[in-house]
Amino acid sequence: DARVTQTPRHKVTEMGQEVTMRCQPILGHNTVFWYRQTMMQGLELLAYFRNRAPLDDSGMPKDRFSAEMPDATLATLKIQPSEPRDSAVYFCASGLETGVEAFFGQGTRLTVV
């Protein structure tokens, strides 16, 4: 059963700490998206990658957020330093460039206290 896997599912951290969220896209998918979901802003696109290269990260606060794909099976989203306003659910999604839909992981619920 192919699915997008995100770890951890939940993370509570103190303000100022580094947070790393991981995503394993569906095997063979060459496009990866990172979204953030909050009550106030809904679903916001933070960044997306194609063939491991970042195509657009304009939605991401550059001073504290970074996204990478060390290899085709792993995408990471880091926040350093974390702030309470970063509390949200972060979703990773993957898909094929030749396809049309994105498949979502179950998300990482981040709480920064």
Place this chain on the structure above:
Amino acid sequence: AQSVTQLGSHVSVSEGALVLLRCNYSSSVPPYLFWYVQYPNQGLQLLLKYTTGATLVKGINGFEAEFKKSETSFHLTKPSAHMSDAAEYFCAVSNNFNKFYFGSGTKLNVKP
């Protein structure tokens, strides 16, 4: 530029009643349109999609949506609501599988 507007952040229907969730989009190019469903503490699951061809699209769980270009709409319907349909529904637009733009979501409540 692309955007999605979902009318009604909360919709409540009785079990067995018609479900109608509204979505209007803005796109400068022919759009790909999607409906996703999110159950509590879960990710988003694709319900249905429109790319090209037939404008009436059928999805999972008895849902369907009709692409109306003249109205720039892609409303989601289901003839008879079931308790298990209670969830949040998101309309999204994309262009050639680049960015997905999501609406703000509509929470569907189904009353017994």
